[in-house]
Amino acid sequence: MPNRLLEALSISHPIIQAPMAGGITTAELVTAVTEAGGLGMIGAGYLDAESTRHQIREVKASTDKPFGINLFVPSPYKEEKDVIAKAQRSLKPFLGTKSLEIEFTSYEQTLEIYLKQVEVIVEEQVSVCSFTFGMPSSDVIHSLQQAGTYTIGTATTLSEAVAIEAAGMDAVVLQGSEAGGHRGNFLEGVEQSMIGLMALIPQTVDQVNIPVIAAGGIMDRRGVQAARCLGAEAAQLGTAFLTCKESGANILHKQAILEGQQEDKTTLTKAFSGKMARGIENDFIRKMRKVEHELPDFPIQNTLTKPIRSAAEQNNDRDTMSxxxxxxxxxxxxxxAKELVHKLVDEE
Incomplete structure (x- = not known):
């Protein structure tokens, strides 16, 4: 069957490396996937405009093939002092004796950073831009498409996929409940967004005309083929690429996935960031569970836990890492990454 995505993106294989923000998707990883015939994706959700440009140019210096980038769509939020103070009290046992003066970025500042990132992507003529945590405005979609950038939204439900198509975006990533990292729901609550990928694909391809990309729990060729059989035109993989040699993930993070597979289980938590995300359960998640519903929303909680996560990396403490x-x-x-791409598409 013809594959519209392969043609539109000028890639050889229907494999997309998930854009994992926070330093996991290094320029080396993005380049390796791209050079292997898939689509490498920069995770720019936590970057400013200057850092975004720098990473784009790093990838450009290593490959002349198409690659992509992902942005977080900002949602309005406020600093609620009493909620923040309560969260800080809950986090105190994990901070030790540290006394921290934390500065929060306002929604208006976050929006300004995001729009500057979009300007950089237009100026640098990046081939693909995907979005998560919401839907970009019509102005953003139009400016990217005018510059020749292929736009991709992220949906966790059929209604979100339909909204992404109606907004004029070029393709949609379907994020099944199996996916690691943050949930991309924006029309429905988290509970309503927890649809398994194999159930989500067929109902979506029957209702939308834009290409569908499957994401969530896909780790090998069998998963790619299953998604394709149900109507997806490509598969997006995160965890599989996270443990690759070029990934910038902390070594303890990689080891937790590679070595703790039988004992550790994944769970949903908003303790680290204020937004639900799937990760390996540890002491921090367990101890914060009883106050989880009281925590401030993303990105306020993410800012509050940043010193805890930074200290965890410095101290090799897996129990307080995300x-x-x-x-x-x-x-x-x-x-x-090259070996992984080849294993995913090898017909032997």
């Missing part, structure tokens, strides 16, 4: 991981870690391997 160990994002999908529901199928047993198939993860410590191989190169």
């Amino acid at each position: 160990l994002w991981c999908g529901q199928n870690p047993n198939l993860a391997e410590p191989i190169t």
